[in-house]
Amino acid sequence: MAGEQVLAAARSVWPGAEVVPGPVTPSVTSYVQRLTVDGRDLYAKVSVCGVSLVSLLRGACGDFATVRARQAAYLVSPGSLMAREAVQLRTLAGPAGLGTVTLAGFGRGVLFTAPVTGPTLADLIEAEPGRTRELLGLVVADVAKGLARAGVAETVERATIRERGISGTFARKFNGLSGGLYLRQTGHGEVLDRVVTRLRRTRRVPPTPAGTVVFGDLKPEHATFPVDGGRPVYLDPGLMRGNEVADTAKLVSRLVLGLVASRPIAAGVVLSGIDSFVRASARRLPAEEREGWLRELVLLVLMDTLNILSTYLTAPEGLPLSPHAAGVRGRARSVADLLDRATAPLAATEDGATWWRLYLTRVREAVAA
Numbered sequence: 001m002a003g004e005q006v007l008a009a010a011r012s013v014w015p016g017a018e019v020v021p022g023p024v025t026p027s028v029t030s031y032v033q034r035l036t037v038d039g040r041d042l043y044a045k046v047s048v049c050g051v052s053l054v055s056l057l058r059g060a061c062g063d064f065a066t067v068r069a070r071q072a073a074y075l076v077s078p079g080s081l082m083a084r085e086a087v088q089l090r091t092l093a094g095p096a097g098l099g100t101v102t103l104a105g106f107g108r109g110v111l112f113t114a115p116v117t118g119p120t121l122a123d124l125i126e127a128e129p130g131r132t133r134e135l136l137g138l139v140v141a142d143v144a145k146g147l148a149r150a151g152v153a154e155t156v157e158r159a160t161i162r163e164r165g166i167s168g169t170f171a172r173k174f175n176g177l178s179g180g181l182y183l184r185q186t187g188h189g190e191v192l193d194r195v196v197t198r199l200r201r202t203r204r205v206p207p208t209p210a211g212t213v214v215f216g217d218l219k220p221e222h223a224t225f226p227v228d229g230g231r232p233v234y235l236d237p238g239l240m241r242g243n244e245v246a247d248t249a250k251l252v253s254r255l256v257l258g259l260v261a262s263r264p265i266a267a268g269v270v271l272s273g274i275d276s277f278v279r280a281s282a283r284r285l286p287a288e289e290r291e292g293w294l295r296e297l298v299l300l301v302l303m304d305t306l307n308i309l310s311t312y313l314t315a316p317e318g319l320p321l322s323p324h325a326a327g328v329r330g331r332a333r334s335v336a337d338l339l340d341r342a343t344a345p346l347a348a349t350e351d352g353a354t355w356w357r358l359y360l361t362r363v364r365e366a367v368a369a
Contacts, residue, residue, distance in 0.1 A: 002031035009110035026320035047081040075109030087159035095151030099233040122220035130264035132273025164217040164238030171296040186313040197345040249300035261327030294352025338366040
């Protein structure tokens with residue numbers, strides 16, 4: 001169905017053009033497919049009913065007839081996820097002045113973008129682990145500077161994407177009785193249920209200010225460095241109001257997951273770089289804000305790790321998974337144990353620096369396990 005919608009949208013945006021469908025890109029969220037339009041390589045992206053593919057295939061939106069009917073209405077909605085993402089890509093390229101993927105077209109609820117060549121942030125850190133602190137600092141500072149420019153906040157207010165936020169995703173996934181049922185589907189429900197309980201009971205005092213614009217989905221694979229040596233190019237934004245610590249948290253969470261899944265020889269070097277970057281970021285804050293920043297960082301890292309682990313573990317058979325997702329699934333026990341051990345001390349102390357130190361200790365144990 002989604003493939004048919006991609007082709008129909010491409011022919012609508014480029015009437016008379018030769019449209020040739022290509023392979024589907026593994027994703028647990030949106031349907032992403034490569035295609036060529038008059039010989040030009042593009043990516044097409046469509047959200048099905050505004051939910052993840054994992055949730056959709058597990059029946060969250062009803063049977064197929066219901067999904068088809070809901071999707072027909074969703075595609076033409078001005079508030080659809082892809083409509084908002086198109087606005088956000090224009091915002092990144094416009095008032096934010098950041099490098100971003102070229103928006104080639106948008107029509108019938110389908111987003112078309114041009115490919116970006118070059119290594120991702122994750123690729124560079126893997127190739128040059130000694131530059132971890134430098135590279136993280138470059139990306140975080142570049143994004144923060146761009147999103148603070150005039151005109152960005154006003155645009156984001158009209159097309160915010162809260163679906164990709166860490167806290168919102170955590171609350172949506174693990175709320176009430178349905179959260180417990182969902183956890184049991186992961187195969188690690190007993191351990192992860194303890195993790196959810198601890199995170200929900202931990203007192204949160206988010207640092208201020210909380211009204212700045214954040215990228216919202218700043219994963220290591222969402223920052224690409226062009227082969228010509230230009231500035232980073234960003235894709236898949238989830239711009240929203242929040243605190244900038246959320247962007248750092250998602251970078252840390254996903255980099256750590258990659259280390260636990262693949263256990264590279266240089267994992268210790270990368271972790272030292274992450275630690276150095278986090279400590280330097282905290283030191284730049286006023287003394288009275290450091291504690292809250294580190295507490296929120298650790299909580300968001302743990303929430304995001306649980307969010308994506310549960311998504312990977314509940315993906316139904318037949319849904320293509322990326323190598324990263326497959327690697328995390330293969331090491332699910334180690335990741336679940338990491339979450340269990342890292343959340344256990346949360347009730348014993350409220351010291352953010354202690355939380356961060358203990359979290360890194362548990363990560364090193366998980367990588368070595």
